[in-house]
Amino acid sequence: MNATDLTQVIVQFGWFATAGIHLFAATILAWVLLLQALRRRTVKRRTYLMETWQPLLVECLLEVPESLPAIDPRDRNLFLLLWNHIQESIKGSASEQLNIVAGRIGLAELARQLLDNTGLRDRLLAITTLGRMKERSAWEQLVQLSRAENAMLSLEAVHALMRIDPALAVPLVAPSICRRKDWSPLKLMTILSEAGPHIVAAMMLRATSAAEPAILARLIRHLASTRCALALPVIRHHVESGEASDDVTAACLSYFGECSDPQDLPTIRSYLTHPTWFVRLQAAVALGKLGLPEDEILLTRLLDDSHWWVRYRAAEALTSLPSMTEEKMERLQLTLTSLEAQEILIPFMARLRIKFRAVPEI
Amino acid sequence: MSQPAKPILLTVEDEEITSTLLRFLLERSGYNVVHAADGRQALDHIDHMTPPALVLLDVMLPYHSGLQILTHLRKKQNWRQVPVIMLTADSSERDIQQALAAGADDYLVKPFNPRELTARLHRFLKPAA
Numbered sequence: 240m241n242a243t244d245l246t247q248v249i250v251q252f253g254w255f256a257t258a259g260i261h262l263f264a265a266t267i268l269a270w271v272l273l274l275q276a277l278r279r280r281t282v283k284r285r286t287y288l289m290e291t292w293q294p295l296l297v298e299c300l301l302e303v304p305e306s307l308p309a310i311d312p313r314d315r316n317l318f319l320l321l322w323n324h325i326q327e328s329i330k331g332s333a334s335e336q337l338n339i340v341a342g343r344i345g346l347a348e349l350a351r352q353l354l355d356n357t358g359l360r361d362r363l364l365a366i367t368t369l370g371r372m373k374e375r376s377a378w379e380q381l382v383q384l385s386r387a388e389n390a391m392l393s394l395e396a397v398h399a400l401m402r403i404d405p406a407l408a409v410p411l412v413a414p415s416i417c418r419r420k421d422w423s424p425l426k427l428m429t430i431l432s433e434a435g436p437h438i439v440a441a442m443m444l445r446a447t448s449a450a451e452p453a454i455l456a457r458l459i460r461h462l463a464s465t466r467c468a469l470a471l472p473v474i475r476h477h478v479e480s481g482e483a484s485d486d487v488t489a490a491c492l493s494y495f496g497e498c499s500d501p502q503d504l505p506t507i508r509s510y511l512t513h514p515t516w517f518v519r520l521q522a523a524v525a526l527g528k529l530g531l532p533e534d535e536i537l538l539t540r541l542l543d544d545s546h547w548w549v550r551y552r553a554a555e556a557l558t559s560l561p562s563m564t565e566e567k568m569e570r571l572q573l574t575l576t577s578l579e580a581q582e583i584l585i586p587f588m589a590r591l592r593i594k595f596r597a598v599p600e601i
Numbered sequence: 602m603s604q605p606a607k608p609i610l611l612t613v614e615d616e617e618i619t620s621t622l623l624r625f626l627l628e629r630s631g632y633n634v635v636h637a638a639d640g641r642q643a644l645d646h647i648d649h650m651t652p653p654a655l656v657l658l659d660v661m662l663p664y665h666s667g668l669q670i671l672t673h674l675r676k677k678q679n680w681r682q683v684p685v686i687m688l689t690a691d692s693s694e695r696d697i698q699q700a701l702a703a704g705a706d707d708y709l710v711k712p713f714n715p716r717e718l719t720a721r722l723h724r725f726l727k728p729a730a
Contacts, residue, residue, distance in 0.1 A: 293618070297625045300715055328619050331714030594695075601644065601665055601673050 281313075288314045289321065296325050299340045300333040307343055315349055319364050322346065326371050338372050347374045354380060363395050370399025378403065382411060390421040398430045405434035409442035416461060417446070417454040428464040440467035447473070452484055459490035463497045471498055478506060488513075489521040496525030504529060511537055516546040523549060527556025535560060539571065542580035550583045558587040565591045607633045608654035608726060613643040613670065614688060615662050619711065623657060626715050630722070640665025647674055652683050655725055658705075659688045660696045668699055675704040684725040688713075 291308055298304070310318050326337055341347065346368060353365035354377070366384065369377040381403070384396035397415070400408035416427065431439045443462045447470070450458050459477075462470055471494075477483050478491045492510060495503040507529075510522035523541055526534050538560075541553035557563060557571075568588050575581045610632045614620040624634045635650065637643040640662045647670070656674070660667040667687060674680045687700040687708040697708050707721055 293621060294625065297622050300622070301626075301629070324618050325622070328616070328622055328712050329715065330712045331716065333715050599669065601669050 284311060285314060285317055288317060292318060292321060293325075296322065296337065296340065300325075300329060300336050303336060303339050303343070307340065310344065316353075316361070316364065319346070319350070319353075319368055323364070323367055323371065334371075341368075341372050347372055347376065350374070351377060351380070354384075359389070359392065362392060366392070366395045366399050370395075370402040373403045375403060385412065385415065390419070390423070393419070394422050394426055394430070397427075398433075401430055401434045405438045406442075409434070409439055410445075413442060413446040413458075417450060417457055424460075427461065431461065431464055436465040436467035437469060440465045440469040444470040444473060452487065456484070456486035456490040459487065459494055463490070463494040466497045468498045468500060470494070471500060471503075475503070475506070485513075485515040485518050489515075489518050492518065492521035492525050496521070496528040499529040501529060504531070508534070508537060511541060516544075516549055519544065520546070520549045520552050523553040523556045527552075527559040530556065530560050532560070532562040535562065535571075539575075542575065542583060543577055547583075550579060554583045554587045557584075558591055563591070607631055609633045609635055609651075610655050610657065611635050611637065611643075611646060611650070611653040612657045613637045613640075613662065613667065614657070614659045615639055616659075619659075619688075622715070623718075626718060627722075630719060632726075639663040640667075640670060643670050644673065647677065647680065652680050654683075655722065656683055656685045657688060657709075658685055660700065661690065668696070668703055671700065671703050671705060686721060686725075 288310065292310075295304075295307070322337065322341065326334060329337075350365040350368040350372070353361045354369075356362060356365075362384075366381065369381065378400070381396045381399050385393050385400060387393040387396065393415070397408070397412050400412065416422070440462060443458055443465070447455055447458045447462065459474065462474075474491050474494050478488060483491065488510070492507060495507055503525075507522050507525045510518055511526070513519050513522065519541065523538060526538060530538070535557065538553045538557045542550055542557075544550050544553065558568070565588070568584065568591055572581055572584050572588070575584070608631075610627055612620060612623045612627070612634055614623060614636075615638055620636055620638065624636060627634050632654070635646060635653065637646050641664045643658075643662070644665065658667045658670060662670070665673075671685060671687070674683070674685070684706045685704065687697070687705045688711055689696045689700070689708055690711055700708060706725065709718060709721060
């Protein structure tokens with residue numbers, strides 16, 4: 240091959256490369272335009288759904304119309320989100336009205352289909368919907384899901400079961416509550432409080448009578464979140480027996496604090512000098528909830544405790560006493576002899592100042 | 602004979618679904634609704650509009666809190682007598698205490714029952730035509 244032939248090959252290759260690049264760019268451009276058009280269509284369809292269904296669902300809270308518009312199958316998830324969002328904004332009989340709409344458009348069937356999907360988001364949406372609809376036909380599926388390894392999924396299934404039938408759900412759920420350390424205590428407390436304190440307290444009480452000591456403390460802590468005094472006699476018996484472990488005693492003191500029955504004040508006071516730091520801590524917290532002005536001196540003594548958390552909670556408890564004022568706290572700080580005690584009061588004094596401060600002006 | 606003008610209510614709520622819900626329920630009960638979606642809009646309405654028959658005011662708002670709006674509103678001579686119902690989240694006892702101390706007339710806990718809203722409105726207003 241001579242030099243001229245080689246030049247020709249290079250030039251031809253150049254032309255092909257240029258044409259290829261142009262073709263590639265044109266294809267990408269066409270693809271982007273197509274995606275944009277599809278996106279615009281989707282947005283338009285979704286906007287239509289929101290504009291149609293949002294006011295309609297709100298109207299349905301008072302009265303469900305004879306005919307309801309159809310929902311595009313592609314927008315069913317969006318509709319489920321909207322329906323759940325409105326359910327979250329209301330309570331009482333209006334919620335039942337939304338369930339009538341859900342029944343009319345076959346939302347339960349759709350949610351059950353979503354439950355079989357692998358995506359976590361879809362399954363959570365389905366579980367929430369079935370719970371809100373109080374869909375008994377999904378009971379068995381939800382019971383299975385409440386035992387799932389994924390904490391979010393199992394806890395949402397528990398929530399759904401509680402919404403459907405709290406009396407039936409609590410005995411099923413109680414063993415898992417003892418076992419599942421990965422469940423968020425805050426979320427669990429919300430679920431329990433929604434189910435009604437009496438139902439939960441009665442069932443928890445039954446569970447505590449059969450629970451092993453290691454689990455008992457955990458159960459009593461959940462019982463405390465119900466703030467229901469139903470279990471007080473049994474819990475008092477646990478404490479008075481003298482056989483309770485420190486963990487259980489601390490949980491019992493927390494329960495006394497939440498129930499705030501003045502009858503338990505002498506017991507709580509007697510644990511302020513317990514050798515175990517977390518028992519003293521729970522006694523201080525409980526005293527902050529139902530203490531009297533004369534308890535100020537007991538809590539002040541704890542400001543010199545050897546454990547930082549006990550000092551911290553004692554300071555917090557002092558601030559929560561109804562008899563405590565900003566001036567009183569300042570006077571108290573001046574009488575304290577140790578630096579630790581003086582320092583631990585500082586954030587709570589600031590909190591008291593905020594509490595009594597007027598709303599800032601615009 | 603011309604119909605009497607519908608009473609005007611001011612709603613201040615940043616959450617879209619709740620504000621749609623409020624507007625629908627209030628308009629259905631025969632009121633005209635002026636809506637503000639945040640603290641700034643609320644201040645603008647308070648400074649420029651004729652005092653409404655009632656204000657529904659959310660506590661948690663962008664820019665200025667409901668409590669700040671309430672304090673501002675109560676300082677204005679012609680807004681002093683306007684009934685204010687605060688909308689609060691479930692667990693904010695302190696908000697409720699502060700709101701009542703700052704001059705709110707009542708409060709409604711979210712999520713709310715539409716019938717409860719109507720009942721509370723009727724404490725302050727005669728049912729509109």
